[in-house]
Amino acid sequence: xxxxxxxxxxxxADLWSRYGFDGNPSRSCRSPFRDExxxxxSVFAGGYAWKDHGTGDGGDSVTFIQxxxxxxNADACRKIIGYAGGRHPLSRPQKKVSKRKRxxxxxxxxxxxxxxxxxxxxxxxxxxxxxxxxxxxxxxxxGKWKEQSVWFVTDQTSRNVQARRLDGKPWNxxxxxxxxxxxxxxxxxxxLNESLPYPTVLFVEGGPDLLAAxxxxxxxxxxxxxxxxxxLGAGHRLKQEALIALAGKTIRIFSHADKSGxxxxxxxxxxxxxVDATVDAVSFEGIKKADESPVGDxxxxxFVHADDFESEAEIRNLVP
Numbered sequence: 001x002x003x004x005x006x007x008x009x010x011x012x013a014d015l016w017s018r019y020g021f022d023g024n025p026s027r028s029c030r031s032p033f034r035d036e037x038x039x040x041x042s043v044f045a046g047g048y049a050w051k052d053h054g055t056g057d058g059g060d061s062v063t064f065i066q067x068x069x070x071x072x073n074a075d076a077c078r079k080i081i082g083y084a085g086g087r088h089p090l091s092r093p094q095k096k097v098s099k100r101k102r103x104x105x106x107x108x109x110x111x112x113x114x115x116x117x118x119x120x121x122x123x124x125x126x127x128x129x130x131x132x133x134x135x136x137x138x139x140x141x142x143g144k145w146k147e148q149s150v151w152f153v154t155d156q157t158s159r160n161v162q163a164r165r166l167d168g169k170p171w172n173x174x175x176x177x178x179x180x181x182x183x184x185x186x187x188x189x190x191x192l193n194e195s196l197p198y199p200t201v202l203f204v205e206g207g208p209d210l211l212a213a214x215x216x217x218x219x220x221x222x223x224x225x226x227x228x229x230x231x232l233g234a235g236h237r238l239k240q241e242a243l244i245a246l247a248g249k250t251i252r253i254f255s256h257a258d259k260s261g262x263x264x265x266x267x268x269x270x271x272x273x274x275v276d277a278t279v280d281a282v283s284f285e286g287i288k289k290a291d292e293s294p295v296g297d298x299x300x301x302x303f304v305h306a307d308d309f310e311s312e313a314e315i316r317n318l319v320p
Contacts, residue, residue: 003080005084006061010061010080010083012025012061012064013043013047016032019068033068034054049243049244049247060240061080105160105181105184116151123167124208125299126299127218130214130217133214134210134214138194139194140152140153140210145163155190155194156194157192159184160187162180162181164179178207186233186236190229191229192245194227198226200249200251201227202226202228202318205230206297206299208299212297217318231264234264238268243274254298254318256297257283257285265281284298
């Protein structure tokens with residue numbers, strides 16, 4: 001029996017009962033691992049995933065066993081197979097296979113921005129306050145890449161780093177405006193860990209929309225209530241690690257107004273609802289910028305004429 005097969009057979013409720021924990025596992029219950037007055041523990045995904053909102057810990061049945069019994073991941077894997085009634089395939093001597101460790105991006109030298117902040121604010125037509133918010137949260141950095149002055153979208157994990165030129169031009173080498181640094185984990189949602197303290201998440205695609213999310217949150221005086229999370233590519237799926245971190249939150253997805261944007265919005269919304277997140281989405285179809293070109297994403301909304309913005313009820317109050 002494999003670990004994956006065992007995890008399908010052993011739910012959090014099964015383990016809860018096995019260990020004799022008080023109460024019943026549910027979407028809102030008290031943690032079995034610590035004393036607390038108010039419920040801050042969630043069991044979701046059909047009873048096969050959990051999250052402690054008080055500590056930030058979470059995972060599946062294996063990580064639950066690790067925490068409950070104080071054992072390693074390898075021991076927890078052996079135990080869950082035993083609990084499922086099977087035999088661990090590694091109980092027989094086998095040749096040891098070394099696992100290749102993921103390499104992090106080689107980070108550029110970041111600089112303390114001066115004129116760069118205003119240059120980026122003017123390029124993306126966002127407030128300087130939005131730039132400062134993203135810098136303060138560790139989502140935005142400035143520096144050099146391929147001998148160009150650039151702004152970097154990343155977060156404090158540095159698992160994913162993407163560079164864009166401050167002059168707004170595409171990279172000649174790759175014929176695209178966004179350059180994901182080598183060894184980046186492209187599917188890592190920028191700002192995921194930083195979103196943990198916030199009940200509300202503005203979920204966007206791409207670096208410019210990340211800045212725009214901060215801009216509109218500041219405009220509505222809601223920046224202290226909302227986190228900004230960005231997927232750097234419409235083709236990526238949310239991994240279980242991300243779903244656990246976003247479970248139970250109120251999430252608004254800002255779609256790109258094209259086929260891939262609508263497809264990714266539906267995929268992410270379905271995934272997020274599977275972990276009991278409250279999800280809705282904003283579409284910009286039919287809205288035009290001041291130059292009469294169509295609005296295709298959240299950052300384009302920053303270029304809508306002020307009077308038109310006020311008249312479009314569906315694009316006001318963007319923070320749920």
